[in-house]
Amino acid sequence: MRSIEPRGAEGRKTLITASGPSRQLVTSVRASKESYLARAIDALVSPAERADLDRAIALLERLAAADLSTHARHGRH
Numbered sequence: 270m271r272s273i274e275p276r277g278a279e280g281r282k283t284l285i286t287a288s289g290p291s292r293q294l295v296t297s298v299r300a301s302k303e304s305y306l307a308r309a310i311d312a313l314v315s316p317a318e319r320a321d322l323d324r325a326i327a328l329l330e331r332l333a334a335a336d337l338s339t340h341a342r343h344g345r346h
Contacts, residue, residue, distance in 0.1 A: 287295065314322055 310322070
């Protein structure tokens with residue numbers, strides 16, 4: 270697993286590589302969270318609310334994938 274983390278105001282980046290056991294831990298934690306979330310949705314979200322949830326998920330995915338670096342340079346909020 271590799272991650273590139275920004276450093277400092279200049280936007281420099283550092284490459285981080287996780288060890289084998291660390292990758293296994295991350296995989297296990299993600300699977301646990303996904304399982305919990307699926308059970309919670311099944312238990313608490315009505316069929317009528319599923320479409321709302323799908324739209325909310327799409328919006329959150331778009332926000333998570335957003336590259337705000339161009340907005341920050343132009344003073345946009």
